[in-house]
Amino acid sequence: MAERKLGWKLAGPAFAVMLAVTAYPILNAVWLSLYDYRLTDPSARKFVFLNNYAVVLTDGLWWGAVLTTVVITVVTVVVELVIGMALAMIMNKIVVPRRILRTVVLIPYAIITVVSAFAWRFAFAVDTGFLNHWLHTLSFGAFSETYDWFGSHWSALIAICISEIWKTTPFMSLLLLAGLAQVPSSLEEAAEVDGATFWQRLFKVVLPNMKGAIMVALLFRTLDAFRIFDAVFVMTGGAQDTSTVSLVAYNQTISRVEIGMGSAVSVLLFLIVVGISVVFIKGFKVDLSSVRGE
C-alpha cells in the first residue's frame, strides 16, 4: 500500500503533465466539434450540437475515405506481416553478418516519412522516375514506359501501399524478431527430430509460440496504418479518390479552417482508433507485456 502511494507520488507529476498535454487537445476538439466555426469568421460561430457528426457520417467523401483507409491498412499490414516474418526468420538464423543485416534492414524505418514519400513519388513519376524504365526492361517491353501511376485510383493506391510497406516492414520485422527469439529452440529441434517439415514446424511450433508478439506487432501497425497521412498527402494530395481519413480531417481543419467540422472528423477518427485497440486488446486478448516474453 505504501509502495503504491510512493509510486503515485513519484510518477504523479509526469502523469499529470502527460494528461494535460494529451487530454486538453482531445477535449478541446470534442468541444469545437459541437460548433459551426470557421476561423476566419469567428463572429458567425454557431452551436450546432451533433449536426457536424450528422454531416460527416452521411457524406460520401467520408465513407470513401474510410474504405480507402481500410484497404490501405489491410493490404499494408498483411504484406508487412508476411515479409516482416520472413526477414525476422532470416535475421534470427543468420550468424556472420547479423549486426550489419539488422542495421541495413532498419534504414527505411529511420528515414523520415515525408522524405520517403517524395522519393517514391519521384520514382513513380513518368518523366523523372526509374520504376517505369525498370518494369519496361524486366517485362521485355510489355509494360508501357509512359504508364501514369497516379492517373487512376488503384494504381495510385498500389504506389502508396508500396511506399508504406517499404518504409515500415523493418519495424514489423524487429517486433517479430523479438518474439521469434523467445521461442525455445529446443521445441523446434524436437519437432525436427520427430520428422516435421519446415512448413509444419513454422505453422505448428513457431507461430503459435509467438502469438503474443505477432498480435502486438499487428496492433501497433494497424493503429499506425489507419492514421496514414504523409504518403497520401505527398504523392497524390487526395486525388483519384485516394483521400484517407486523416487527409479529410486535414482538409477541413487546416485548408478550409472549418475547425468545427474538422474537429468532428478528428473525433470520429479517434473513436475508430480506440475501437481498433479495444478489438485487439479485449477481443484478441493481446497482452502488451508478452513482447518481453513474460
Next chain:
Amino acid sequence: MPTQRTRAAVVGVALISTLATGSLAACSSSDTGSGRTLTWYINPDGGGADPTKKGQAQIAKECTDASGGRYTIRVQLLPNSASDQRQQLLRRLAASDSGIDLMSIDPVFVAEFAEAGFLAPVPANLEAGFTEDTVNAAVEGAKWKGKLVAVPFWANTQLLWYRKSVAQKAGLDMTKPVAWDQVIAAAQAQKKTIGVQASRYEGYVVWINALIEGAKGHVVTTPGATADALRLGLDTPEGKKAAAVIEKVASTGVGGPALSSTTETEALNLFSDDASSGFLVNWPYVWAALPENKVTFIDDVGWAKYPQTVAGTPSAPPFGGIELGVGAFSKRPDLAYDAAKCITSAAHQKLYMIGTGNPAARKSVYDDAEIKKQFPMAALIRTSLDDAAPRPQSQYYGDISTGLQREFSPPNAVTPDTTPKAATDLITSVLRGETLL
C-alpha cells in the same frame, strides 16, 4: 568539498542557463538599434532570401537603406505553393500575430484576408500612388468591395508559347488570335503536345477560369456575396464550352501521357522535349527557364496571346502575381505602408522584372529599353494583362477552388454535360456546410 558530481552539476546548470539566455534573447523584441524591424513574409522567387539576387530580398535591403534608419525590413520565406502560403499566413493572422508587417499575397486570397479583417486599411493619401499607371487586373485584384485593400506589386499572365515549325506545318497564322480548337487540332495532326496545367492544384483552376472567362462567363456571378447568396456561373453555356475544351485536350491525348499530374514544371518539361513539343500555356518565367533546360530549339520558340475559348471572342488570359498586404495586427502599419510604397516603385518593379522574370504591375516599366531587350514579348504581356481576368474574388475562394479541383479531376473524366453541374452542386452544398470537402 566539491565532489565530481557537484562539479558536473555546476557545469550542467551553467550550460543550460547560457543556452536558455541565448535562445530567450533570440525571442526578444524587434526594436534593435537601426529603428523598427518590419517583417516581410515573401513567397519564394528566384532570389530567395539572398539580398544580391534581385529578388524581393534585394528590394527589402534597398528599401531599408532608403528609409534613412526609420525601419529595417527583414524577409521571411513562405512555402512554395500558394495554398501553403495562405495556410501559414492565415493561421498566424487568425491568432492576431503582431509579427506580420508585410506579406506577399496571391491575389485570390486578398478577398478572404480582407473580409476576415486581417489587412490594415490603406492610408487615403497613398491610394492614388499605389494604383496610378497600374494594369487593370492588378488594381482589381487588390480591391475588395470597391475599396483598395492591398498594394499591387507585380502582375502575371500566361502566354501561348509555340514551336514555329509546328505552327507553320499546321498552317496556323500566329499573327492573328488562335482558338483552343485550332491549337488542339494542330497538335493532334502532328502528334505534338500542348503543355497545360491539369494536376489537382491551384494551377488547374487558373486554366478553368481562363477558359470560362474567355467565353465571357464568370465562375462566381455574385461577387462579395455571403455563403447563402453566392451563385455560380459554371452550369451555363460558357461553362460548358470551357469543359468541352478540357475534354478535347484530354481525349485527344495532346496533353501528354500524365495529364492529371501536370503542373507548370511538367508542362515546361513537355515543351522542352525536342521530339514532341508543340505548344505551351505558361507564365513568362519559361522564357528564362527554357535555356536552363538546355533546349536546342530556342530560335524556334514563338509567343502569342492566350488562345480563345470560342473562335472570334477575345480571350481572357489568366491573372496572377502578388499583392502586398499589411497585417492588421502590425505594430507600425504606417511604416509598413511606407515600405510598401518603396517596394512597389517603378524602379523596383523594373529591377524585379529583370531579376526574376516576373512582370511589373506598372505600365511604364514595359517601355523601358532594358526590359524590351530581355523580354521581347513585353508588349504582349502588357496587353494580355490589360485583358486579363482575375479568378473569382470571394472570401470563400479556397472552397470554390478546391471544389473545382475536385470535380474537374481527373481531366479525362470531364464532360460538358455533367462536370459543370456537379461542380456547382458540390460547391453550393459545401458553402452551406452540408458536405465535406
